[in-house]
Amino acid sequence: MSSRLIDLRSDTVTKPTPEMRKAMYEAEVGDDVFAEDPTIRALEEEVASLLGKEAALYVPSGTMANQIAINVQTKSGDEIFCEAGAHIFNYESGAPAFLSHVQLHPIEGIRGVFTREQVEERLRPDNDHFPPGGMIEIENTHNRSGGNIWQLSEVRRLFELSREQNMAMHLDGARLWNAAAASGTPEKDWAQYADSVSVCFSKGLGAPVGSAITGSKEFIVEAHRARKRFGGGMRQAGIIAAGALYAVKNHRKRLVDDHHRAKTLAEGLVEIDGFSVDLDHLSSNIIILDIAERGLEAARFAETVSGEGILVTFAGRSKVRFVTHLGLDDKDIQDTITILRRLYG
Ligand SMILES: Cc1ncc(COP(=O)(O)O)c(C=O)c1O
Incomplete structure (x- = not known):
């Protein structure tokens, strides 16, 4: 038995570094439900700018970020096209049905990736019998398939289909930082092909808590309300956001x-x-x-x-x-x- 544990279970097991703890110790804070926490504001601005989106919202977890995106952009009874190994389908405790009353339409992809044609084959006629298509959801990198990265061209094709079909497009980017670092394609190039993008700070970046959901200003106004409804409004959370901000600035490379x-x-x-x-x-x-x-x-x-x-x-x-x-x-x-x-x- 070796004296030290080598923990390869997940990139969520990391502990904050001394520099991160120092940033957290020194963080300026305020009541974030009143949007008065300067550290959270700085984090949200940094993330929105990195992703080329108008606005971002700090939330406690990647699951909440995804569920806010679903809740705000779909109607009860809609269906969401996603990959069969998707996190939202397998590991979020049935939240899309529980919280937003939508059904998921899983598509068997190859290493977590599916094509525009696969969605087209599954589109349903506009008829009372069928659920309306509300969203296309993709995951990049794709966790269950082994951190696989999409081709940007295929993401663009799916985004174009979502425009033609009047569906929202959501990118679960819990590990978008990894996709950007590995592919050399910056985060904002991926994010341009989605209405909403979630990113996590507590995975590869090594921060202790939190994720963000990003999108247009109007979307974030609604996301703010959904966060409150889901119980995710936090107060002086700049303490933890400071760790996330440090990680975004220093751990992506x-x-x-x-x-x-x-x-x-x-x-x-x-x-x-x-x-x-x-x-x-x-x-x-x-x-x-x-x-x-x-x-x-x-x-x-x-x-x-x-x-x-x-x-x-x-x-x-x-x-x-x-x-x-x-x-x-x-x-x-x-x-x-x-x-x-x-x-x-
Ligand atoms: C791809 C993906 N999306 C979302 C999540 C959810 O993140 P959280 O555990 O912060 O809810 C995870 C967690 O591992 C994930 O791998």
């Missing part, structure tokens, strides 16, 4: 380090007999390791390696998920490879 480490780890893993990773499509900080060929179960694997101080999660019966992040260095990656070789090599 370093995301490529996480991506390199994910590649090094994946290359080490595939050297073990019967372990496979789709190396050709490993583009950001999430690795999905397939151990089916070895007849191993992911849950058992996670338990075994945790005994050696390595924490992972699973993404299917024989699929193990490793995520690199701010809290890991090169030695952690090398130690992980060494331990796994000893156990399974």
Whole structure:
């Protein structure tokens, strides 16, 4: 058993750095429900500008950001086209139905990506029998598929379809920072093809709390109301927003380090007999390791390696998920490879 835990479960497990804590300690605060918190204002302005949107709103979580986007831009009874592995479909506790009375229409994509044609095939006639199409939702990077990044051209095609069909377009950009760092395509180039974009500060960027939802000024006025309704109005939250602001300013560029480490780890893993990773499509900080060929179960694997101080999660019966992040260095990656070789090599 190694003395130190190597936590590869998620990029949400990071702890604030000393510099981030200093920024939080020194943060100026006010009552944000009255829009009087200067640190939150600064964060919202920074994020809106990075994404090329008119306005942004700080919210407690990525889930709330997505659910506000849905609530404000759809009507009860609408349907939302999304990918079958989408976070809003799998991991938000049924919130679209619960909070906004909409149904999701999942589309089987390839590595989290679907096409304009796939949505067109599913569009329904304008007839009493069918739910109206209210939104197209995409996720970039796509968590469940292993942090896959979209092609900008396909996002544009879906956006054009949303204009033609009078549907909203929402981008779940919890890891848009990773997509931008890995692809070299800036955040605002992706964001131009969506009415609303959610981003998270508590994932790759390493801040302790919060997300933002961005869009037009009119949209953010409504988003403000929805945030209040959902219980997300916070008061002197500049304390936590300061950590997010520090992270946005200082941690976006370093995301490529996480991506390199994910590649090094994946290359080490595939050297073990019967372990496979789709190396050709490993583009950001999430690795999905397939151990089916070895007849191993992911849950058992996670338990075994945790005994050696390595924490992972699973993404299917024989699929193990490793995520690199701010809290890991090169030695952690090398130690992980060494331990796994000893156990399974
Ligand atoms: C793609 C994606 N969207 C949204 C979320 C939700 O974020 P939160 O956990 O802050 O609600 C996550 C969380 O991991 C995510 O991976």
